[in-house]
Amino acid sequence: MRSKTLGSAGEFGFIRDLRTRLATRDPFVRLGAGDDAAVLRPAPGRDLVFTTDMMVEGRHFDLKTITPWQLGAKCMAVNLSDCAAMGAEPKAAVVSLGAPKTFPYKNLMSFCDGLVGWGRQFGCNVVGGDTVGSEKLVVNVAMLGEVEKGKALRRDAARVGDILFVTGTLGDSGAGLHSLRHPGKKAKEARPLLHQRHLLPVPRCTVGRSLVRTGLSKCAIDVSDGLSSEVNHLCEESGVGAEIHAEAVPVSPALSYYCQELRLDTLKFALDGGEDYELLFTAPLRRLKEVLRRVPGGTGVAITPIGRIVPRSRGVRLVDPQGRRRPLVPGGFDHFAR
């Protein structure tokens, strides 16, 4: 018996199977998938944030190393992370999938479970989508979030004297990708953790919401292309400079161990490794203690001060433990540069 594929089920069979999985009681969703568009009812007095991300097979993921469930979850996670960086509550997503008609139906359903399941963990429903034929797998998610009116966190709101903070640890995802591409026996205890960080990022939605609710920060960006790139974006948009203290950049024991065993540069992963999906944010110096006390509260996510905002004329620099400064240039991912 031939296995069921996307081609044999057909576009409309697939859509039928999907609708039951997407059912929700969220009053935000007035009409879910199945019509020309979903109908949503925003809460009064709130702004919306609107974002999108595309992931292409062979460029962003390799089906040999990521499961269909993880892929679905990751496609949601990168958009959830954008909502987190705006301080918004993720609410609804539409998903486009380009896939070969030979794509196994079982994998497709598993992919959808990843999308829907990981979205729901963060309060976000899948409310519609589009399926098209394509040689390589390509996934696009567009997401809407809600935030209190005028309170969205922006990249251009950093001020001289602010402290720069980062959530969690940096570089794990980049090292996870490195490990997936270079399998081997060394540091084998650390690898699963690094793989996990690469394959199933946990967006920092609770931290983003906490920054808005406490009013402690007005400025955030998510670290998707590496800290060195993101801090430069933030400074460019805000018209400021920054000093990052190298020894303050938080790294996990797994990353340190992996880099030590494989003789790799830990700091390079932490600064330039992409896809961490941590948040980089600023707050005034006088609120430093309050940030450290109130923001993590109940989120289980560490918050680390890593530097400060300085006048633009001083540029974006990295300070080493001896106090020497060197320019911190963007070392992250440019999709067209490679």
Next chain:
Amino acid sequence: MRSKTLGSAGEFGFIRDLRTRLATRDPFVRLGAGDDAAVLRPAPGRDLVFTTDMMVEGRHFDLKTITPWQLGAKCMAVNLSDCAAMGAEPKAAVVSLGAPKTFPYKNLMSFCDGLVGWGRQFGCNVVGGDTVGSEKLVVNVAMLGEVEKGKALRRDAARVGDILFVTGTLGDSGAGLHSLRHPGKKAKEARPLLHQRHLLPVPRCTVGRSLVRTGLSKCAIDVSDGLSSEVNHLCEESGVGAEIHAEAVPVSPALSYYCQELRLDTLKFALDGGEDYELLFTAPLRRLKEVLRRVPGGTGVAITPIGRIVPRSRGVRLVDPQGRRRPLVPGGFDHFAR
């Protein structure tokens, strides 16, 4: 001198060049492209509609027959048409573009001008996006529209006794595609018009809005996969049947002439040809005259009654001029069936 490409400009160079083109004074857009997400401010007392569509090179378009400007415009048009089918005012779009790094920068800017320019004709701003590397060109647009609370037009709102209406003429786009694929000397006067209908669809936004404002219809769908498919979708969702009168289905003189000269079946194009982006909608019989008088008012778009809604048990049928009935089966495009 080598020409500028997407690769040589870089992702961030491209984004910089784009931001000036996207500037808008629409108060709906609080923060446009350039941050982790756009920030939007919905009007109080309105619902949102949310839709997405993906188009893949080689499957949905051929760069040998469509210009970059037209491609941008068409990617917007298919989403604008979804908004039209919900009776919503299109407001904001995010666009993802997967492209080879060798893609000429000039073509890219022209594509963006098509997106932005055609969107603006219908009141919709591009507020963000994502660019990724990809072997083939792939474009995804996700769009938000606004509609009066609880007034979105739905596929499941057709009632027995309603009249079925369609805007404009059907089959032109399908014949346009046929003509692009079969160049020749026959019917050469009709071809440019059919090509135009295929390459640059005009979404029926004003008609959709008129249906909501006048309250004359609660049920609409856009004809993207062919009338035969769409009428079946509408009937399935509404739990009804339908009778379509073959001789009432509106076709353009260009389509008739093209089919006559090439000995093709005009009705088949009108019923099964995809990508018309006309609206199919219903209204109670007693409001027939009112629909014909009030809906087109000022839109310049013809409205034609083509049949009526009957009990589900009678199925979806086509009635020929002699009064003979045959089942009208979906003949449109299933992206995975071919």
